[in-house]
Amino acid sequence: xxxxxxxxxxxxxxxxxxxxxxxxxxxxxxxxxxSRSGDLLAVHVLRREGSPTRARCTVVASRRxxxxxxRNRAKRLLREAARSLAWQDGLxxxxxxxxxxxxxxxxxxxxxxxxLALRLxxxxx
Numbered sequence: 178x179x180x181x182x183x184x185x186x187x188x189x190x191x192x193x194x195x196x197x198x199x200x201x202x203x204x205x206x207x208x209x210x211x212s213r214s215g216d217l218l219a220v221h222v223l224r225r226e227g228s229p230t231r232a233r234c235t236v237v238a239s240r241r242x243x244x245x246x247x248r249n250r251a252k253r254l255l256r257e258a259a260r261s262l263a264w265q266d267g268l269x270x271x272x273x274x275x276x277x278x279x280x281x282x283x284x285x286x287x288x289x290x291x292x293l294a295l296r297l298x299x300x301x302x
Contacts, residue, residue, distance in 0.1 A: 210222050
């Protein structure tokens with residue numbers, strides 16, 4: 178991915194990409210959204226009503242993934258893999274780490290995330 182493409186996913190003010198932070202929003206995506214899952218992760222997406230703004234994303238890793246170190250590694254891998262994709266505007270995305278995610282490398286996580294996101298038609302091909 179080029180630097181220009183990477184910068185397109187960042188906010189205009191140079192801060193962090195948009196994130197889902199409210200518990201109610203995350204629960205809505207998990208309950209009402211479409212999902213696809215693989216060996217390393219699950220992807221849940223829900224299109225937001227109203228004006229289409231940039232996609233918002235959050236990463237979830239439960240204790241089933243492992244201890245704190247393994248959960249944090251899995252979340253870092255998922256965040257980095259998600260940053261490289263061109264998500265469609267107006268989507269809320271929840272990425273759920275599986276136990277095998279923490280033991281994988283960025284290439285494997287990125288490839289599976291891209292495959293699942295394409296199946297959901299959540300990224301621009």
